[in-house]
Amino acid sequence: MSEQGRDAARRRGDIPAASVERLPLYLRALTALADTGSATVSSDALAEATGVNSAKVRKDLSHLGSYGIRGVGYEVEDLVVHISRELGLTRGWGVVIVGVGNLGHALAGYGGFASRGFRVVALLDADPARVGEHVGGLAVRPVSDLEGVVREAGSCIGVVATPASAAQDVCDLLVAAGVRSILNFAPAVLTVPPEVDLRKVDLAVELQILAFHEHRKAAAQQDVSA
Amino acid sequence: MSEQGRDAARRRGDIPAASVERLPLYLRALTALADTGSATVSSDALAEATGVNSAKVRKDLSHLGSYGIRGVGYEVEDLVVHISRELGLTRGWGVVIVGVGNLGHALAGYGGFASRGFRVVALLDADPARVGEHVGGLAVRPVSDLEGVVREAGSCIGVVATPASAAQDVCDLLVAAGVRSILNFAPAVLTVPPEVDLRKVDLAVELQILAFHEHRKAAAQQDVSA
């Protein structure tokens, strides 16, 4: 396959979803390695650092192209560049957070965003009492500003941090304003048009999954002692 | 298979992990349905409410046993009971949060926990300046209290909401104190013994995955207009 051919294939969703979800992990491990001064890294070492099987690491990285050196490993700096480019992190992304309750506050102040090229461009809330409040250097604006904010910021990522009851409405507003990537923290199932990407983080669900496993461990122990 | 046989099989990790991860979703939809007074629900309706394919709903629920009625659907109350029991939610779970920064604050105040049988039993922080501070009705305690807290609370779930640099240490302390289920919010890869269940929620990773898709959508559009 030609260089251009591979490039084109790459841009067409050629990378399996499961791989894409691990790329940020590699990226974090690689930047940590770069900080310690390592010039190269083997798939085994990267596997160790990320908790991923080394064959998987190699297969994942091979989707970016053949950037490894047999007998040596991968050049750390190189890989950082390639993964960043693949993830679209060479440009900064604006993030719009709707809902400035406990969670919205925490997200607005979360250092992990800024450190990876994400910049919170606006905080919005439907509650007039909250509008005007300053959080992390930004004034809270009314949700009615949404369309303007998104137009100013260009394409950006929307974060829904409202109560479940307001989530779908807010989501619809985000979509109407032109946002095509949404991260939902509200414990609600949201519906979006097919061109919009939606991911969710559900804290209660995570705890319930852990509870299931804890529960089963307790049951298993009882079986043994019975 | 006998009734007892199926029961035993069920307790032995017979339920696929992918199914377990969806059970909390069904549970939430079902409690909402119960509130509206619906007595029964079909797999199609439940699929609609949760955004899951209906065949998947049926297969997931069939792992709990044969609780559906052909031609009718599932009894809502019944299903709530069966899923709750399967997830181990018939007892309350204690949650210990370590790290009372922005995120820890938000988690401590998160209503979604209490509403599903999870109770925050302690907030801990390594920073002496934070110890004693009151958050959501609980006083922040020093991490050295961890062992005592866990002993008092019985089996519980640990939440790591510290900076990445402290996460592994805190995780080790949790494990040493006897916690066998840990939810990690720190952007770090944690290592735990095999008997400990570890899940992670990584906000920056979620954004990066969205960025990838947004990036590809932008690229695709450019291809079309080119």
Place this chain on the structure above:
DNA sequence: GAGTGTGAACGTCTTCACAGCA
């Protein structure tokens, strides 16, 4: 007729194992 429960087909992801290259 309506809707569950489930074998079978299909697709995706993971893991193995090794050829091939530095």
Place this chain on the structure above:
DNA sequence: TGCTGTGAAGACGTTCACACTC
């Protein structure tokens, strides 16, 4: 010799489609 890149095999998850039951 060491490590990547990758076919092939296997495990897992999803979807289809329909027999069976209420």
